[in-house]
Amino acid sequence: MAAEPLTRDRVLDAAEDTLRRFGPAKTTVVDVARALGVSHGTVYRHFASKAQLRDAVLQRWLERMNPPLEAVAREDGPAGDRLRRWLLTLIGQKRQRAREDPDLFAAYAQLSQEARGVVVAHLAHMTRMIAAIVADGMASGEFAAEDAEVTAAAVLDATTRFHHPAFAAQWEDAQWNDTAAFDPVWRLVLQGLAAR
Amino acid sequence: MAAEPLTRDRVLDAAEDTLRRFGPAKTTVVDVARALGVSHGTVYRHFASKAQLRDAVLQRWLERMNPPLEAVAREDGPAGDRLRRWLLTLIGQKRQRAREDPDLFAAYAQLSQEARGVVVAHLAHMTRMIAAIVADGMASGEFAAEDAEVTAAAVLDATTRFHHPAFAAQWEDAQWNDTAAFDPVWRLVLQGLAAR
DNA sequence: CGACTGACAAATATTGAAATCTGTCATTCG
């Protein structure tokens, strides 16, 4: 074993690799320990249960979605344009993950059905980013809304069909490859936000 | 056996009863035949497969949701009010079914994941009803929309979270009992539709 | 002392043989 003591992060790395390799159904704590060259008891010094380990892997994986979204949120230009780009970026990220990491994505889809902690935190972060854009739009007089947070949650709700993993199966359908289904919803949302 | 020859409808009745009693997982074609007092081969004279029988039961069950919705669609008054009532009726129907027929509802939830024929037809019908209300709103100058059908589909998409069975688990949560989550989305939709 | 091990009990998953179910069809019945 290494001279270095085992860190939480190294365990997470090994767990993510193993998960990607064997899939969520076939990954055991012993597999993860073996990848690290330690006994499985040691893994339990860093995570209280297999569920917590899986949640932590998932959280890190979800958090990697944030930087591109934060970049869009910080851009210049009309709030409406930024919001549209932000939503399209979110949708794009989800689809990319569904394609590239089908196993991790399936685990995420399952957890979001159960509305578990990690996913709730993820959603809260998404809402906060939208709220920042909405608040900018309110400040510039472009949007008329009462409460940026509540409105942000409504925007996320209204576009559920396009980013919630329960609908991932439909993302492959031909008719979804372009924004034909998204655009009419986007029109509703943008005009719903617009000051008049 | 009865003097009457066995009808498709009597098979459907028996299948629905059996399904309700045993649940989708435990219902066999033999069970349905037994409830009718015939051999299971006879059931196959009316439905080509178990899947077709299940789809037909589900279709009838879904169609029973239509009358109250059609009643709302035919009411008088501003299109905005009618559309809101229609959506709340749809949401109410779904929740009622989720509570009263959990097994049939679970079967429906499963099928809508796979976007199967019955469900696609059901969705198309829902869209047509909304389109009628939207068209009325356009005629009266209350709404500004380009295409009533496309807009209707967008309204259904934007409210997915509140009527799609994938979210049924959340319908029981305290925060969903009132319209606290629905109202902000409704505001977005209504203002998105409104002529200015 | 703190990081790690590995034997252990209880929970969970796997397996394969037996039972049941689906769908077909030659035959019976009225």
Next chain:
DNA sequence: CGAATGACAGATTTCAATATTTGTCAGTCG
């Protein structure tokens, strides 16, 4: 003749035994 039967093959499900996995903890090691 059309409606219904029931025996049958192949597919699927069940069930109980067997094996693996999770999570704990007393004990080892440096």
